């Protein structure tokens with residue numbers, strides 16, 4: 227399922243690859259593909275990797291859980307194989323998303339800080355004065371942009387203008403010839419404070435269609451397997467639920483004294499606001515009345531990169547005790563089910579052997595042992611989160627990859643898969659948020675709701691139109 231613009235037949239009529247180097251690129255990529263296209267990937271996912279390996283620019287979209295993030299990781303590997311490594315820049319619209327894929331924010335890559343992109347010429351002047359930023363633009367052969375849905379159309383156009391002007395000696399093409407791989411779902415979280423109502427979304431940018439050889443809407447949902455639940459989520463995504471579907475959601479409502487066994491005691495609650503998350507976790511931790519072990523993140527690097535890490539998923543300070551519900555925030559061992567979002571309970575602390583944990587993170591050098599709900603028990607060692615520019619590590623955070631799991635914020639749960647979840651929707655606002663929340667959980671059986679009101683299921687009309695256009699182009 228794909229929209230074609232310059233992508234008329236497989237890899238025909240693509241105007242970008244006319245440079246002498248393009249043949250080399252194709253040969254390298256063919257060899258690469260035989261190696262990379264794992265049989266586990268769907269046809270659509272393989273098609274994307276094939277296009278990426280052939281130097282095409284691709285927009286990857288799809289419902290929650292269709293494998294966009296997994297595919298993007300594969301695509302980054304392909305890009306690093308086909309281009310000189312220092313010329314591949316991995317970015318995302320937010321610090322959390324950027325840190326999750328080992329990149330930097332799009333703003334910091336571009337050298338535009340967080341200022342408004344209203345005046346492309348003024349921004350361009352700033353970028354040209356900012357030598358490291360101008361060098362990055364000049365050096366880039368490929369630019370990855372994750373969570374592109376959170377970038378507004380005016381900024382997208384401004385970035386394209388910067389790329390073309392900085393690189394005019396290299397290429398007059400769109401984005402100055404940079405291969406763009408963007409990923410995101412416009413039905414999920416929208417841009418914040420878009421300055422121009424005509425260009426609220428990136429797909430409204432003048433250069434949007436010209437930017438991509440292939441725009442693909444991934445259709446196979448992996449996170450859920452129950453067809454009824456998948457259909458319900460699709461309807462929520464589109465902002466249209468029928469009465470039968472609303473009844474299904476109604477059955478998930480939390481009733482007082484409900485589910486006496488383990489609901490909602492051991493279940494993660496999702497809240498839109500951070501202050502609710504902190505309040506619930508603090509209260510539950512205190513109720514345990516056990517000795518608390520503190521883990522402080524160990525950072526290196528300068529600002530603004532350090533700041534990006536501080537805004538990321540790994541906490542500055544993690545406080546846990548025996549009995550605390552915790553959630554993994556990294557994929558530790560996918561085969562054993564220890565993935566981003568796996569939850570469990572801290573059962574004990576053990577002294578680390580060797581240098582498994584720095585005294586700067588935990589003076590007593592204790593590791594938390596977690597009994598995960600998937601049945602695996604492990605002593606969790608610190609992990610690293612990097613801010614990368616090309617191949618260079620700009621900043622690094624080391625921390626134990628856990629957060630308290632009684633409550634998690636909607637923004638932090640992006641990309642997570644949860645077996646059981648209680649969602650408090652009373653403070654949900656805007657389009658897409660109900661969908662983001664509900665699409666984290668694997669099954670309807672694992673879902674409990676409070677504060678739900680059908681009027682909160684909303685999709686933006688422009689987004690609906692854009693996806694209709696995608697479907698139309700794909701038919």
Ligand SMILES: Nc1ncnc2c1ncn2[C@@H]1O[C@H](COP(=O)(O)OP(=O)(O)OP(=O)(O)O)[C@@H](O)[C@H]1O
Nearest residue numbers: 266267268289290291292293294295296448449641
């Ligand atoms: N081809 C595949 N075969 C098996 N599992 C897959 C495949 N592609 C993705 N998955 C799995 O599906 C789950 C969801 O994938 P992923 O997180 O990449 O989806 P996503 O589209 O980025 O979701 P979201 O929009 O919610 O962030 C993950 O557990 C991932 O490993």
